[in-house]
Amino acid sequence: MTLLVVARPAAAQEILRDAETEALFAKMSKPIIEASGLSPNNVKVVLLQDDEINAFTAGGQTVYINSGLIEAADNINQVQGVFAHELGHVADGHVILADRGTKPALGIQILSLVLGAAAAAAGSAEGGMGIAAAGQRAALGSYLAFSRTQEATADATGAKFLNEAGISGKGMLEFFKKLYNEQYRYGYTDVDPFLQSHPLSGDRISNLRQTLMTAPAWNKPTDPKLEEAFLRVKAKLKGYVDDPKETLQAYPPSDQSIYAHYARAYAYHKGGYPDQARAEAAALVKADPHDPYFLELEGQILLEGGDPKAAIPPLREATELTNYQPLISTTFGHALVATDDKANLPEAVKVLKQAVARDDDNPFAWYQLGTAYAASGDEARASLATAESAAMQGDDQLAVLSARRAMAGIPANSPDWIRAQDIALTSQNALDDEKHDR
Template identity: 60%
Template sequence: MTGQSAPNALPGSRTLLRLLAVLLCSFALMARPALAQQILRDAETEALFNDISRPLITAAKLDPKNVQVLLINDPEINAFVAGGQYVWMHSGLIASADDVNQVQGVIAHELGHIEGGHIIRSAEGMKAATGITLLSLVLGAAAIAAGGGEAGMGIMAAGQQAAMGKYLAFSRTQESSADLAGARYLSAAGLSGKGSLAFFKKLQNLEYRLAIPQDDSYARTHPLSGERIAVLREVYEPDPAWNKPVDPQLEARFERVKAKLVGFVSDPTRTLQVYPESDQTIPAHYARAYAWHKSAYPDKAMQEVRALLAAQPHDPYFLELEGQILLESGRPAEAIAPLREAVARSNNQPLIAVLLGHALIASEDDNNFKEAEQVLRTAVARDRENPFAWYQLGVVYERRGDTPRAALATAERYQMQGNDQLALLNADQAMQGLKEGTTDWLRAQDIAMVSRSAVEGNRKKRR
């Protein structure tokens, strides 16, 4: 026996509000992608993403300076946009892609969401669904008050189902719109849509393996892959770029990035299955170097790096890897020379420069600290969104006895990490020691103002 309320009892207002809150939260969670995954930053990968996305961004009439394609560590075959003009690519998508054109097809689709303002407009879909939910709650409550308990609950359940259907239909419309927008961008950029179709076919095969019904997409946020393929084939095949081959240089760069990503995120045993010792190509050496380094076999990792450098002695990313392995194997002094060359040959690429700064500091040689400061200051000037760079810069200032600037660097790091309390504490400390009106003092003041506002706002929410 289960406890039930009397059929003629009207639910209290608090119960209705709790039910409404649960329903509204379900829509919010459904529309909000998870952003808790680890962000993977790599100079070579980001350079490739910039180069393969730039013509598509231009075709979408967006500013390449404002759009970023970033990588997160997630094995699922997925990509998404979530606020701003950021395209988030899952590591599983890159590892599963067969060529660079497939990745460009995915980027084009996600740019369609950005250009269409779909993240902002998703509120429209939730608003319509919420309206249906509220109406069903009112009608259901009225039916229960009139003595029709089962009828009232049925109205509420039907309302929830209708609201969900309304939102899902809205979402599917956005996805279809992004598909067609992506096709326009590929065409305008002179890129074939073959990769886009091939990737949707890959997703369709995944749906088959997961036994997802293929006869109705009503209960899905996305149209079925088969439906998307049928529509897009009619668009892509007549396009002049349909038979255009993949750029061989971009493809070679993609194979390198894919290999190093597999070596970094996959189990080393799996990496050696995909890239066995018998494979002596550049991507295979790359993947195995990361796998051996990850497994704490620095000698084997260095053997693979030597093979890479024998083929391309001055490649900045191979030199970066050599320096990284030496540094993380406890040999920072030896890492400095290859990292210096890597920085020089990559036009002072900030991520590589931070690694050089780390090696200079870790060498424990006071003569290296001036260079470390210069390298790190240049790096954060070009890429402020790197907490580790600010941490290293703070170490340099602390070793020099420059406590105010060490506090400012620490405040930058904590603000970037979302720790407003510690950002405020360190910004205030920096302001006390810096000359008022200087650039550093003004920056500390800005951090303090923003962090103080955030801290006070959070305090009010807890009341």
């Protein structure tokens, strides 16, 4: 994937960024978002490298989908069902309302500790411990009941969004059935429903079946182009995330499908077999010489294999075919910089400036732009680019130093100078707050 990997310590996972995957997510989610009354421009779908079959929201209008869920899904309609459920959480404000579940539970727990301490002080240590333990169980039960209610509400809201978007709810029920089967596969057959944060999968299916099966869209087929895009993304993700041996078992050389070439190209590239990786990428380009994502892959393999000059033609075409998609533009700009040819620097600066202007979460693009500026002799704007990258990654100290260095070399009150000043002030405030909290 011209997969840009971005660490997110707060989520304890890594964000995977890929142009083709993000295009798929945008297309599959747009009608559901519109049905919810939210704007597709504001809702983000983010892919995480995590083999757990899961998706979640954590505030704002962002839905996180684990790579394990993509691998587990059989079709894009199942992913749409999961997305609709998570969007239900967003639309219903469940993260904002989380305190309604945690505060009562915390109150129960604190009260039990106070009563337990009082009992212990009165001479009944065992009684005090029993009261505290009972309180903790009650607090947990209170929170889990609240969580189950939120999950059931999100199910209903998500089903409503699917129906209003004219998308079949088969995928939603199929995925819940998949989770139900997983319980039996791993022996979770005797589960206490009151100790779960989610309703049991069987109950979720029963509660949603009538709503989804009676909708006009129930038997509506998925757009074949959308399904094709999903199968491609699933294959390339497997090649990137899984152990190369596993990928080659799933997609042996005898399999000459597009999906197999895609998966093997990433597996070979990841495993350190450049000749085989190039051959698989070449097979893809031969099958469709003007597919931008095949060209992107070919260019990426050439670039990361040490031949940036050869990577430029396919990456330039991929960039143009996608109307300068920021992630692809970043890889193209990287190739131009990596040639160490000063004649390529003006184009590199132009392409990378477009990339950072259209993508507000791409520190690697800022890093490459800074490298291009430095190689061009523009140290002040190289420092500004470093400040932008550092600020995105939470390195406030480097952001302050770089921004101040940029301000010293950029004409005062110009747009770049004002931007450097903003970064310096914001990052310095963050540093001061951190010191204050210690």
